[in-house]
Amino acid sequence: LERRELLKLFPLLLVGAFGIPKLRDPLLAAGVAFADWASASWFRRNHLAPTFVDSALTPLDRFFVNTYDVDDPDVDLDKWTLTVAGDVVRPGEYSLAQIQSFSKLAQNTRHICVEGWDVIGRFGGTRISDFLQYVGANPKAKFLYVECADDYYESIDMASALHPQSLLCYEMYDKPLTREHGAPLRLRIPTKIGYKQAKYLTSLRVTDVVPKAGYWEDQGYPAYAGL
Amino acid sequence: MTELNSISIPIAAGEATENHLQAAYEHPWVVRFCHWLNTASLFVMAASGLRVFRAFPSFGPKIPQHNLLNVPASLTLGGWLGGALQWHITFAWIYVVTGIFYLGYQVLSGNYRQTLFVLKDMGGVWPMIRHYFFFGRKPTQTGVYNPLQKMAYTSAILLGVLSFLTGIVLYNPVQFSPLASLMGGFHWARVWHFGVLCAFLFFVFGHLVMVALHGWNNFTSMLTGWKRDPEYLP
Numbered sequence: 001l002e003r004r005e006l007l008k009l010f011p012l013l014l015v016g017a018f019g020i021p022k023l024r025d026p027l028l029a030a031g032v033a034f035a036d037w038a039s040a041s042w043f044r045r046n047h048l049a050p051t052f053v054d055s056a057l058t059p060l061d062r063f064f065v066n067t068y069d070v071d072d073p074d075v076d077l078d079k080w081t082l083t084v085a086g087d088v089v090r091p092g093e094y095s096l097a098q099i100q101s102f103s104k105l106a107q108n109t110r111h112i113c114v115e116g117w118d119v120i121g122r123f124g125g126t127r128i129s130d131f132l133q134y135v136g137a138n139p140k141a142k143f144l145y146v147e148c149a150d151d152y153y154e155s156i157d158m159a160s161a162l163h164p165q166s167l168l169c170y171e172m173y174d175k176p177l178t179r180e181h182g183a184p185l186r187l188r189i190p191t192k193i194g195y196k197q198a199k200y201l202t203s204l205r206v207t208d209v210v211p212k213a214g215y216w217e218d219q220g221y222p223a224y225a226g227l
Numbered sequence: 228m229t230e231l232n233s234i235s236i237p238i239a240a241g242e243a244t245e246n247h248l249q250a251a252y253e254h255p256w257v258v259r260f261c262h263w264l265n266t267a268s269l270f271v272m273a274a275s276g277l278r279v280f281r282a283f284p285s286f287g288p289k290i291p292q293h294n295l296l297n298v299p300a301s302l303t304l305g306g307w308l309g310g311a312l313q314w315h316i317t318f319a320w321i322y323v324v325t326g327i328f329y330l331g332y333q334v335l336s337g338n339y340r341q342t343l344f345v346l347k348d349m350g351g352v353w354p355m356i357r358h359y360f361f362f363g364r365k366p367t368q369t370g371v372y373n374p375l376q377k378m379a380y381t382s383a384i385l386l387g388v389l390s391f392l393t394g395i396v397l398y399n400p401v402q403f404s405p406l407a408s409l410m411g412g413f414h415w416a417r418v419w420h421f422g423v424l425c426a427f428l429f430f431v432f433g434h435l436v437m438v439a440l441h442g443w444n445n446f447t448s449m450l451t452g453w454k455r456d457p458e459y460l461p
Contacts, residue, residue: 008259032313035319226402227399
C-alpha cells in the first residue's frame, strides 16, 4: 500500500527534464514565450503608466547611462535623418524638425532596468502613434523595428508602440537629448522595460516579420518585455 | 490542550497495515504531489531570484550604488541575468499552478481544516513553543498538526501568495499599477519580494530542523501519505 502511494508521485520526475541540457533550453524558451504571451494578453491599450510630480524626478546626473558598447556613437546631428520603411504609405527620410512638428508630450515616468534599478525621468517627444499615422503606417502590422547608430536594434509590438504614452523622444528634462542619452532621437515607452528604449535611432520599419527580436532578446532576454 | 480536535477527515481512520502496525493516512496525494513539486520550484525560484538580485544587489538608487550583499554565484542558478530570468519566469508558472491546484484541492475537499491556523489554535501555540525551546512538557497531540505547525504552514502558504503578488507586480508594474501602489510602488515591491524570500528561507530552515528531529516515519508520511504509529492514535 505504501509503495503504491509512493509510485503515485512518479510524475514528479518529469521536472528532471530541466536537468537535461537538450530539453532544458526549449523548455525555458517555452516558459518565457508563454509569459510573453500572457503579458501581451493582459496589456491594456489605454491603461496609462503612472506619472509623477516634478519633485519625484531622479536628477539627470543620477540617471544611469546604459549602453551596450559606446556612450556616443558619433552621430552627425546636422545631417541626421530617420529612415522610415516597410508597410507605410510614405516611406523615406524624415528630419528631426519634421518629427518635432507634432504636438509634444512631456511626462515624468518610471524607467525600469531589467537589472532591478529604477529611476523617474522626464521625457518629451512625439507620440509614436501620431508619427505612424502621418507616414501612413499599416496599423494592423505586428511590429515596429528600429535600428540605431550604435548597431543596437529593437522590435516593439504594435499595440505597445501605439500606446498613448509611447514616444519618439527628443527631450529629457525639457532639454534636447544629450549624446549619452541617445541624441537626437530615442524610444521612450513607459509600458516597456529599459532595454526596449533604444537610443540613437536611425531607422524605423513597420513590419509583420522582424529579422531579430532585439539585441538583448537575442542574447536570451524576454522579447515582449512589457511592464 | 485538553480539547479534542473535532476534524472529521481521514486522519482519524486508523488502519492496520500488513505488519499490523497502526498507521494513519495523513497526506492525500494532491498534498504530497504539490509539496514535492513546490520544493523543486521554490528551490529554483530562490536560486534564480538570487542570481537576478546579483545584477543589482541594492534597494537604493543606481547612482550612487551601495550593494547590500554579495550573493556567491555558487548559490545561484542561471549563470547570468538573462539565464536566471528564464528559469525564474518559467518556474513561476509551475509555482503558481501548483499553488492554485493545492489551494483548490484543500478548499474543495475540506482538507484545509488539517492545516489552516484558526483563532482557537492560538492558545496551543505557547505550550508548543515552551516544549520546543524551553524544555516544557509536551502537550497532547490531538491531530495531524499541532497548533504551532498549523501556524507555520499557514504562514508558509501566505508567503506563497505574497511572493506571487509581489512577483507579478515586479513583472508587470504598469498593468498591475493599483496593486503596485498598494505595495508602495515598483521600488518597494522589490523590497517586499526579497523580504518574502527571507521569510521563506527562515521557514525552510525551521522546517528542515523539525523534520530531522522528528524521525523517519514523519518524513516518509509526506512520500506515502501514511504515518506509522502516530502518537494521536489510541
